[in-house]
Amino acid sequence: MQQQPPTIDDIRGAAARIEGNVVRTPMLVSRTLSEIVGAEIWLxxxxxxxxxxxxERGALNKLLQLTEEERSKGVIAASAGNHAQAVAYHGKRLGIPVTIVMPEPTPTIKVxxxxxxxxxxxxxxxxxxxxYARARELSLEQGFHFVHPFDDAQIVAGAGTLGLEMLEDAPDLDTIVVPIGGGGLMSGVSIAAxxxxxxxxxxxxxxxxxxxxxxxxxGCQLPLGGDTLAEGIAVKAPGQLTSRILRELLDDIMLVPERDLERAVAMLVGIEKTVVEGAGAxxxxxxxxxxKRFAGKKVATILCGGNIDTHLLxxxxxRDLVRQGRIARLRVAAEDRPGALALITQQFHEAGVNIIETNHSRIFTSLPAKDTVIEVECEARDAKAIDDVVSRLEAVGFKVERASLD
Known part of the structure; x- marks a missing residue:
């Protein structure tokens, strides 16, 4: 049978059901981000x-509505991480055996x-x-109750409790912006809002x-696939239920490139002092x-997850410091003679730029055999200082190339 979308009453029921067992998270205005965007930004x-x-919201709402027989047999879920942790955590609290099937490249921290x-x-x-396919097979083979990460009315209702909280805290919101993977979060928030x-x-x-x-x-066809920072929303096929809901309720879906995802993660650390994974940002x-699209509006977004590998973070x-121009890698072509490196480092000293690492490349270069390429990784207080050291190097006769991320 085709699932029916949850109603606002279902979402209110979910809110009462999970109250006290999930965190009633804060929603705050970011003054700095508001100034940057030219809008009132709520997080x-x-x-x-x-x-x-x-x-946790959807998982707990689902688990609390299982029959005693379903609880005793245990549950199984497929997840890239956050749904897995939610089902595992609340399953343990409720005494329900939990099996999770994860993709092999799942970050170690989530496993x-x-x-x-x-x-x-x-x-x-x-x-x-x-x-997902393997979890479905095991569900049939071993009698586990399958807990879908997004395409389930009870999961959607649990996620929708966020919409209730957001409009309770900021009833004058003009716009809500929500990350979409399979669509469970956006569906629940949309129904409530x-x-x-x-x-x-x-x-x-x-x-x-x-x-x-x-x-x-x-109804469009766009290329699909690749290695994204936002692995939590890297879903090839969205839910049938969630697609129906969002087709009816959503105003628009925006697509963001990897560079913007990286920038958002870095800004949340730098400005809000909070760690958010790619999908959450x-x-x-x-x-x-x-x-410009959001200028002058009261806009809220959900930092929906913070499980990011520390090395990746x-x-x-x-990389964000590189894009800001505060860290750079310069390739300096020079004659391979005594004093050349000293002259180069002198320019860094005079510009007030710190050298992190140097490397001589005498073999793998198109320069004449008597010349060398000296790669210098450096850091500075701002982009202007890096520009200054490049100008100084060129003024004393060196050719300089700057490595780029883009």
């Missing part, structure tokens, strides 16, 4: 849930955190769709590499990518 800090993601909640983790396949404030603008956001819901809603990335932050 819903769902990364402050115990498992660092909003998925270990899921296992720490007592779940049995099975790694299978390169993509979510492969893990349309019921409470019919004229509110609802905008979904997908990673540019995975525009699956946009294609489902708009997608809403802010969309707002920052088109500030470090890379994102350093």
């Amino acid at each position: 819903k800090f769902e990364n402050l849930q115990f498992t660092a993601a909003y998925k 270990t955190q899921t296992e720490s909640h007592g779940a049995k983790v099975i790694l299978h396949g390169p993509m979510f769709d492969d893990a 349309r019921a409470l404030k019919p004229g509110i603008e609802l905008i979904g956001v997908e990673a540019e590499l995975y525009p699956s819901m946009k294609c489902a809603v708009d 997608a809403g802010l990335a969309a707002i920052l990518s088109d500030p 470090a890379n994102v932050l350093v």
Whole structure:
């Protein structure tokens, strides 16, 4: 049978059901981001849930409505991480055996955190769709109750409790911007928001590499696939239920490139001092990518997850410094003679730029055999200082090339 979308009463019921067992997360105005965008920017800090993601809401609402027989047999889920942790955590609390099937490339932090909640983790396949298929097979073979990450009315209703909280905290919102993977979060928020404030603008956001819901809603065909920072919303096929809901309720779906996702993650660390994964930062990335669209409005977005690998986060932050011009790699062509390196380092000293690392390349270069390329990785207080050192190097006769991320 075709599932029916949850109603506002279902969402209110979910809110009562899960109250006290999930965090009633804060929603705050970001003064700095508001100034940058030229709008009043509200952030819903769902990364402050115990498992660092909003998925707890839907998972708990679902688990609390299982029969005693379903609980005793156990549940199984397929997830890239956040849904897995939510089901595992609340399953353990409720005494329900949990098995999770994850794609093989799932970040280690998400695997270990899921296992720490007592779940049995099975790694299978390169993509979510492969893990999903295996979980479905095991559900049939072993009698586990399958807990879908997004295409389930009870999951959607749980996610919709966010919409209730957001409009309770900021009833004058003009626009809500929400990341979309399979569409469960956006569906729940849309149902709640349309019921409470019919004229509110609802905008979904997908990673540019995975525009699956946009294609489902708009009937378009766009390239799909690639390695995205927002692996939590890297879904090839959105839900049937969620697609129907969003086709009816959504105003638009924006696509954001990887560069904007990286920028949003870095800005949230730098400005809000909060850690958000790529998928969780997608809403802010969309707002920052088109500030004119949101100028003068009261806009809210959900920081829906904070589970990012620390090494990946470090890379994102350093890459952002490169884009700001505060870290650079310069390739300086020079004669391979005594004093050349000293003259080069002198220019860095006079410009007040710190040298992090140097490397001589005498072999793999198109320069004459008597010449060398000296690569210098450096850091400075601002982009102007890097420009200054380049000018100084060129003024004393060196040819300089700057490495670029783009």
